[in-house]
Amino acid sequence: MKSTPEKLPVLALWSDVLRQMIRHRAELFSISLPLLSLITIFIAAHKLYPYSDDSVTEGILVLAVMLLFIVLTVLAAVRCHNLFIRGPDTLQNLGLFRSIGTEESYALNFVLVGFCASMVGMIFSIPLFISGTALTKLFAVESSDVLPPMYFGSQALILYVGTRYSLLLPAVATGNKRMGLGLAWRMSAGNSLSLFVAVNSVPLLVHVLCTFIPDNHLVLKVVQMILHGGAAFWGVAVLSVSYHYLSAALPTDKPA
Secondary structure, eight states: OOSSOOOOOHHHHHHHHHHHHHHTHHHHHHHHHHHHHHHHHHHHHHHHSOOOSOHHHHHHHHHHHHHHHHHHHHHHHHHHHHHHHHOGGGGTTOTTTOOOSOHHHHHHHHHHHHHHHHHHHHHHHHHHHHHHHHHHHHTTOOHHHHHHHHHHHHHHHHHHHHHHHTTHHHHHHTTOTTOOHHHHHHHTTTOHHHHHHHHHHHHHHHHHHHTTSOOSSHHHHHHHHHHHHHHHHHHHHHHHHHHHHHGGGOGGGOOO
16 A cells, blocks of 8 residues: 555646536536525525515524525535546436435534534634734734734634545545545645645635625526535535545545
């Protein structure tokens, strides 16, 4: 077994993902259709009927939509991972809502990855903010000049840790039961920054771009939704291909 994987070729990886997205555009549309329909209907209904006399009923409806959104998101993510790692044959005869079989484990591990990344970020962020507060008092510096960079630094740290741990997700989605957080972390050793850039650059860029798009019109809200959704699918696809590439250094843990 190789001790260190080859460097992750970010540009070549992006090019491969783009080619696969174009080649599998029909499958991607099928995967995203339930989510697109749900979000479009919800946005349109909220715009057309913004107020309700029954806040309890409205709250229950919003909760139901959120739960359905989570279920459809997990279904879409698992299918997307399988599409880019195992090929389109794994999605044949599934229909819109039929499970592949790894969705429950995927959802639990997604929560685990987020929790662990947040805990690591919190551990390092607390002394960072304490030292920042001390600096503002010692040197009479405005807290508005010190705390925001520290906040963004802590968020970047959480995203960095989460990205490395998230290599567990495509493994779980494709039925690889040997993967764990420790192995996911070791798999990205030597490629952590490349993985961070590869997975997060486009979604972050789209997020910044969407802040400049007004959301006071239904069409603009749908445009934002499509951009965010496309960026999310891109991130899942890049993570899948990155896992497939890096797992070559771990022959006993190749995707199923």
